[in-house]
Amino acid sequence: MSAVRQSGTGVFSMNGREWSLLVACLLAVVIFSVASPHYANPGNAVTVLRNSVELLLIGLGMTLLLAMGGIDVSIGIVMGLAAIAIGRILGADGSPFVALVAGPLVGALLGCVTAAVVVLGRVPAIVGTLGLLGVYRTAVFALLGGQWLSGLPSSLTDLLATTVLGIPVPALVIALAYLIVWLALRRTPYGLHLLAIGNSEEKARLSGIPLIKVRFMTFVISGVLTGIAATFYVATYRNVEMSIGSTSALDAIAAVILGGTSILGGRCSLLGTVLGVLLLRILQNGLLLIGVPSLWQPVVTGVLIIGVLGFEAASNRLPLTRFQRARA
Amino acid sequence: MTAPFLVARNIAKRFGALTALADVDLEIRPGEVLALLGDNGAGKSTFIKVLAGAHPPSDGELLIEGKAVAFASPKDAAASGIATIFQELALSENLSIAENVFLGRELKRSIFGIPFLKRAEMRQRVDSLLQELDAHISDPEAPVGSLSGGQRQAVAICRALNLNARLVIMDEPTAALAVAETRKVLALTRRLAGRGCAVVLISHNISEVFEVADRIVVFRRGRKVAERLAAETNHEEVVSLITGAHPDVRALEKTN
Ligand SMILES: Nc1ncnc2c1ncn2[C@@H]1O[C@H](COP(=O)(O)OP(=O)(O)O)[C@@H](O)[C@H]1O
Ligand SMILES: [Mg+2]
Numbered sequence: 001m002s003a004v005r006q007s008g009t010g011v012f013s014m015n016g017r018e019w020s021l022l023v024a025c026l027l028a029v030v031i032f033s034v035a036s037p038h039y040a041n042p043g044n045a046v047t048v049l050r051n052s053v054e055l056l057l058i059g060l061g062m063t064l065l066l067a068m069g070g071i072d073v074s075i076g077i078v079m080g081l082a083a084i085a086i087g088r089i090l091g092a093d094g095s096p097f098v099a100l101v102a103g104p105l106v107g108a109l110l111g112c113v114t115a116a117v118v119v120l121g122r123v124p125a126i127v128g129t130l131g132l133l134g135v136y137r138t139a140v141f142a143l144l145g146g147q148w149l150s151g152l153p154s155s156l157t158d159l160l161a162t163t164v165l166g167i168p169v170p171a172l173v174i175a176l177a178y179l180i181v182w183l184a185l186r187r188t189p190y191g192l193h194l195l196a197i198g199n200s201e202e203k204a205r206l207s208g209i210p211l212i213k214v215r216f217m218t219f220v221i222s223g224v225l226t227g228i229a230a231t232f233y234v235a236t237y238r239n240v241e242m243s244i245g246s247t248s249a250l251d252a253i254a255a256v257i258l259g260g261t262s263i264l265g266g267r268c269s270l271l272g273t274v275l276g277v278l279l280l281r282i283l284q285n286g287l288l289l290i291g292v293p294s295l296w297q298p299v300v301t302g303v304l305i306i307g308v309l310g311f312e313a314a315s316n317r318l319p320l321t322r323f324q325r326a327r328a
Numbered sequence: 329m330t331a332p333f334l335v336a337r338n339i340a341k342r343f344g345a346l347t348a349l350a351d352v353d354l355e356i357r358p359g360e361v362l363a364l365l366g367d368n369g370a371g372k373s374t375f376i377k378v379l380a381g382a383h384p385p386s387d388g389e390l391l392i393e394g395k396a397v398a399f400a401s402p403k404d405a406a407a408s409g410i411a412t413i414f415q416e417l418a419l420s421e422n423l424s425i426a427e428n429v430f431l432g433r434e435l436k437r438s439i440f441g442i443p444f445l446k447r448a449e450m451r452q453r454v455d456s457l458l459q460e461l462d463a464h465i466s467d468p469e470a471p472v473g474s475l476s477g478g479q480r481q482a483v484a485i486c487r488a489l490n491l492n493a494r495l496v497i498m499d500e501p502t503a504a505l506a507v508a509e510t511r512k513v514l515a516l517t518r519r520l521a522g523r524g525c526a527v528v529l530i531s532h533n534i535s536e537v538f539e540v541a542d543r544i545v546v547f548r549r550g551r552k553v554a555e556r557l558a559a560e561t562n563h564e565e566v567v568s569l570i571t572g573a574h575p576d577v578r579a580l581e582k583t584n
Contacts, residue, residue: 187444189434192427196420206382206418208403208432266422 014271017260021275025282032286039289050236052281053170054079054229055251059273060181061222062252067185068218069198069265070125072114075226075252076245077136082106082230084140086156087149087240096155103231104224110136111223115216133249140242150239160235170232177225182270184221194218198265247298254301255280257308280304333358333393333495333526334379334410340387341374348374349550352388356495361517361527363537363558365570366547372530373415375547376497379528380412381405403432411493413484415500415530421473425465426454428472429487457486461516478509485516495526502536514540534566546570553577 014022033040058075065072072078085106089099118128160169185191193214196204205211234240257263258279259272283304284297332355341349349371356362364372377383379390381399390397392408399405402412419428430450436443454468463482465475472483481501488496498517502510517540521527531537537544538558546554546569554569554576568574572581 183444187447189436189443189445192423192431192434192445195422196431199420199422203416203418203420206380206402206412206414207420208401208406266420 015260015269018269018272018275021258021272021279025275025279028279028282028286032282032289036286036289039286044285044289048278048281048285050170051285052277053174053232053236055248055255055277055281056174056274057177057225057229057232058222058248058252059255059277060177060270061225062256063259063261063268063270063273064181064185064194064218065125065222066253066256066261066263067198067265067268068194068215069201070118070215070218071253072129072219072222073126073249073253074114074129074133074136075222076248077133077140078107078110078114078223078226078245079230079233079248080140080240080244081110081136081143082227083234083240083244084143084149086231086234087152090152090156090234091149093153096159099156099234100159100231103227103229103234105227107223107225107227107230108220109223111220111226112216114223115219118219119212119215140244144240144242146242148239148241152234152238154238156231156235157238160232173228173232177228178270178274181221181225185268185270190214190217195266195268198262198267200266247301250298250301250305251277251280254305257305263309330357330359331393332356335391335394336375336379336388337391338388339375339378339385339390341371341378341383342386347550349378349385352547352552354545354552354555356526356528358494358526359521359524360542361521361529361540362543362545363541364528364530364545364547365532365534365537365566367570369549370547371550372547373499374550376412376499376528376530377414379405379410379495379497380414381410382412382414406433406491406493409492409494410497411488411491411495412497413481413488413499413501415503417480417484419472419480419483419487422471424469424471425458425475425483425486426451426468428483429454429457429468429490431487433491453490454486457489458482461486461489461519463512463516476509477504478506478512481505481509481513482516485513485520489520493525495528496520497528499530500532501529502531502533510536534563537566538563548572548577548581551580553580 038044058079062072062075082103085102086099089102114129114132117123117132118125121128162169164172185194193204193209196207196209197211197214201211255276256273258276259269261268261272280301283300287296287300288294334356336352336354339349339352340347352375364375366372374383378385381402381404397408420431423431435446435450437446451468458465458468461482463479465479465482472480475483501513505513514536517527517529529541541558544556544558544561544566545552546566548570565574569577572578
């Protein structure tokens with residue numbers, strides 16, 4: 001029989017793409033270590049991981065969106081708006097616990113707005129979120145009044161820059177978020193429905209899947225994850241600048257695609273996204289340390305996206321291998 | 329004669345200015361294989377999409393066991409016992425056989441209010457369905473994208489059986505199949521009727537239709553132009569009904 005058992009459906013099982021990404025990460029580290037004397041030290045490793053926190057959270061949501069055949073190019077500015085809400089609360093000497101709730105809450109609300117436009121309004125996701133990007137960007141300008149929120153009190157930072165059982169809080173939150181998203185994707189009807197919609201919306205409809213509910217939920221989940229990202233952003237930097245989140249959507253989409261999630265939907269890899277984020281951040285950090293100006297970072301990201309998609313289009317893969325890799 | 333499971337009365341479907349179906353009356357009985365025949369564009373697929381709840385009819389009514397029903401979605405039709413195997417098989421190639429069989433009607437258990445899939449139970453159920461159908465598929469975990477056309481039909485039939493369907497509708501299930509696979513699918517069709525299911529089968533292959541059908545209905549240009557018991561007609565008559573050369577069809581088309 002031509003039926004072949006799908007490889008790896010466990011939380012940590014890895015497919016070919018994921019192994020290649022891991023090797024690419026290690027290779028990049030080796031090359032940068034040779035190229036720059038400042039590269040290989042524990043402090044820099046912490047910097048790279050620290051820089052990955054927000055993108056990991058946003059990337060998990062973006063993985064779900066792309067797997068569903070959706071996208072959200074406004075996600076960085078959503079993080080910005082959530083960060084402003086958190087900053088305002090902290091700036092008014094509000095409780096850090098209120099600030100902790102504000103991020104996910106604003107994220108969820110903005111996720112509802114996006115879903116209202118894209119899902120209920122039936123505006124294609126790429127166009128709908130591009131429109132929202134314009135609106136939100138102006139909202140950020142208006143809310144900040146042309147100035148940074150800066151010198152925020154350290155109450156939230158004190159709360160989150162701690163460790164539990166020796167593990168930093170951001171790492172714990174990311175691990176928990178990963179586990180929850182993985183379970184939702186691989187162990188609940190929601191995940192099946194999401195992948196079916198990503199494969200073909202019409203077939204999903206004919207199968208009797210609650211399309212609107214699943215798509216709406218996914219935008220809200222992505223919003224919540226982005227709100228949590230905003231919380232870590234404010235806790236770390238204690239300021240909110242005008243350009244906050246301007247490269248997040250590009251970075252997130254690049255990382256997710258690098259990780260093996262299909263831009264056309266129906267196939268995704270959460271582990272791939274994590275490795276994609278790490279590779280992206282390792283490259284950005286390493287290039288900076290060998291003297292490439294940070295202005296060039298989006299160029300690297302853009303070239304990576306085009307490269308991966310071009311490579312996938314060019315390599316004429318057999319359908320079977322495509323579907324074997326669909327689940328890991 | 330058994331009471332009909334489903335009665336369609338004066339069904340019409342318009343897509344803008346185009347009338348895809350007009351005035352279709354039909355009765356579908358349990359345990360009977362009814363074949364829908366007709367040229368391309370005759371309205372066969374549109375008609376079964378109305379039965380399946382995928383298109384609301386522009387006119388007319390559907391009765392199930394004597395009661396009027398209105399389907400807002402394929403889910404409604406499924407709840408009334410109608411399972412449809414669409415021409416463009418509504419299977420998700422990226423999901424496994426077991427997942428496809430249960431898609432939209434998963435078995436789940438609630439843990440802290442969150443529904444989790446009962447994966448082992450779904451796999452077992454699909455395993456036994458596949459054996460019951462003698463489908464020669466060994467692994468319910470295989471992605472549907474890796475299956476042959478006949479195997480995909482078997483998965484779609486499994487899905488219909490699993491929904492406890494009272495009426496199974498199949499749109500050209502053998503169109504893309506090799507001879508051996510066609511045989512298997514036809515045997516499956518008879519087995520479904522043997523279990524007391526009503527079966528509606530669309531096909532272009534007239535000999536195949538005579539092999540499995542109890543009753544034959546011919547569509548032409550969106551209208552039902554003839555209904556015959558398979559035992560009381562023959563290949564030539566059916567062909568002339570489809571092409572419109574038959575005197576009955578000519579008479580009908582003159583009056584319209
Ligand atoms: N969704 C649709 N929108 C517009 N026209 C349609 C649609 N579906 C079918 N039609 C038209 O309705 C007519 C009947 O089509 P169909 O039911 O697919 O025929 P058959 O299955 O008998 O070949 C055709 O003219 C077709 O183009
Ligand atoms: Mg058709």
